Amino acid sequence: MPIKKESTDFAPTYEALVIGVSAGGLKALSAIIPSLPSDFPLPIVIVPHRKHETEDYLVSYLNKRSSLTVLSASIGAPIKQGCVYIAPSGYHLLIERDKTFSLSIDGKVNYSIPSIDILFDSAAIAYQETLIGLILTGANNDGSLGLRSINFYHGLSLVQDPKSAEFSVMPQTAISTTHVNYILPLVDISDFLIRLLME
Amino acid sequence: MxxxxxxxxxxxxxxxxxxxxxxxxxxxxxxxxxxxxxxxxxxxxxxxxxxxxxxxxxxxxxxxxxSVTVTEMFRDPYVFKKIRTSVCQHLKTYSRVNIWHVGCATGEEAYSMAILLDEEGLLPRTRIYATDYNNHSLELATRGNYKADKMPQYNENYLKSGGKSSLSHYYQQQGNIINFDDSLKKYITFANHNLMKDQVFAQMHLVFCRNVLIYFDATLQNSVLNLLKESLIHRGFLILGDKESLDFSQQREYFENYANKERIYRLCANL
Structure with a gap:
């Protein structure tokens, strides 16, 4: 499917990319993160739904395969280019206005902790129009309202094409909840990001 | 705006x-x-x-x-295992032991600790203080009633933490509610304490302050850590949540790492 670029009067400068993913996440993230170059210009922050475990398998798995540094997001850490931050399991991950991380253990949102909505809402406030949000495969509704917040602050909203998703519910719900700038098949997402941000 | x-x-x-x-x-x-x-x-x-x-x-x-009311019994069982197998050896050298659960919410962690201490033979000489600023949470904690359907998960945590019998040994069940035994309750004092304005109220051998600091900025974290430091006896223990650390705090120099992964710190000997 060809990607048609929406016409804009000026090209905004983006500062961060946030990604929400649930069921089917390992495969989807493996198709995106390892394909990004080490000089990819934006920090990436990911909320993946998974069981609360102390050892974070996903972090080491992706880090081994990527030229970007994949690590677990920790409190107070500044958010840096060249890094991919994964929300620790069992905590909500938020971004403060000073572009540092904070965590909370308030109740589950959309049956999930960490919740994608919580990251996206806080990131939208912190980064406003310089934020890109991306919803990938998943079997629940988390992330839709968060993507709407990103739209509200004039950030860029991306959703994986539900047809290319292992579980289509989450991307489908996002598309029907809010305006989405681009709907992209999984295989095209990393190329799209590189072209958008690096050319 | x-x-x-x-x-x-x-x-x-x-x-x-x-x-x-x-x-x-x-x-x-x-x-x-x-x-x-x-x-x-x-x-x-x-x-x-x-x-x-x-x-x-x-x-x-x-x-x-x-106020954060989310908590569970034996959260991060490996932390309780370390307390059981290692920290308790130190606590056993004291004739009286004071333990403080800071921000105890509905009390699950305090009951977990009472059970652990009971099995280690330490409970009769211990006073557990569990504090929060939310009176509603404290009321629930004092009653010691919890939903029975959470117990299988809690029992699993309890066993992973080195529990020696079964959690059901410590409570009575009626319908979907369990109630912890008075033999645990009588060692726990639930009380209102507000970290933002109240002071030290007793000398503690061990302080739990897990997933409280995550809600504070660096300034408040420092003043709270200072308060906790002041409340500890010589060589007292401080336990933080698994994503919290003293690393960027002004109180860092007063504490040594006792168990890294478990986030157990101990006041340095040479203070």
Whole structure:
């Protein structure tokens, strides 16, 4: 499917990319993160739904395969280019206005902790129009309202094409909840990001 | 604009009620404020400030929103295992032991600790203080009633932590409610304590302060850690949550790492 670029009067400068993913996440993230170059210009922050475990398998798995540094997001850490931050399991991950991380253990949102909505809402406030949000495969509704917040602050909203998703519910719900700038098949997402941000 | 309005709201609360939320991590606080705003059908945060100033009952709602009530028994079982197999050896050298659970919410962690100490033979010489600023949570904690359907998960945690029998040994079940035995309760004192304004009230051998600091900014984290340090006896233990650390704190130099992964710290000998 060809990607048609929406016409804009000026090209905004983006500062961060946030990604929400649930069921089917390992495969989807493996198709995106390892394909990004080490000089990819934006920090990436990911909320993946998974069981609360102390050892974070996903972090080491992706880090081994990527030229970007994949690590677990920790409190107070500044958010840096060249890094991919994964929300620790069992905590909500938020971004403060000073572009540092904070965590909370308030109740589950959309049956999930960490919740994608919580990251996206806080990131939208912190980064406003310089934020890109991306919803990938998943079997629940988390992330839709968060993507709407990103739209509200004039950030860029991306959703994986539900047809290319292992579980289509989450991307489908996002598309029907809010305006989405681009709907992209999984295989095209990393190329799209590189072209958008690096050319 | 929203940021400014929230700053004003927090100043108003501090002025009117003495609760100082000005040094809470803002993102999570902002989310709770917006949720309450929507539930109360208010037009903006300034309208909420007005309502909070003139309606104490509405402020109580806000207080309830702000206090974290999520907790579980034997959360991160490996931490309790380390306490059981290692920290308890030190506690056994004292004739009296004081333990403080800071921000205890509905009390699950205090009961977990009472059970652990009972099995290690330490409970009769121990006083467990469990404090929170949310009176509603404290009421629930004092009653010691919990939902029975949570018990299988808690029992699993308990066994992973080195539990020696079964959690059901410590409670009576009626329908979907369990109630912990008085033999545990009589060693636990649940009390109101507000980290934002109250002081040290006893000398502690061990302080639990898990997933409390994550809600605070660096300034408040430092003042709370200072308070906890002051409350500890010589060579006392401090346990933080699994994503918290002393690494960037002004109190770092007073503590040595006792168990890294478990986030167990101990006051240095040469203070």
């Amino acid at each position: 929203q940021h400014f309005e929230i700053t004003q709201l927090l100043e108003a609360i501090y002025f009117r009620y003495g609760y100082d939320f000005r040094h809470y991590a803002r993102a999570s606080l902002e989310r709770k404020v917006i949720n309450r705003l929507r539930l109360a059908k208010l037009v903006n945060i300034s309208a909420m400030t007005c309502k909070i100033l003139y309606e104490p009952s509405f402020f109580n709602l806000f207080l309830k929103d702000m």
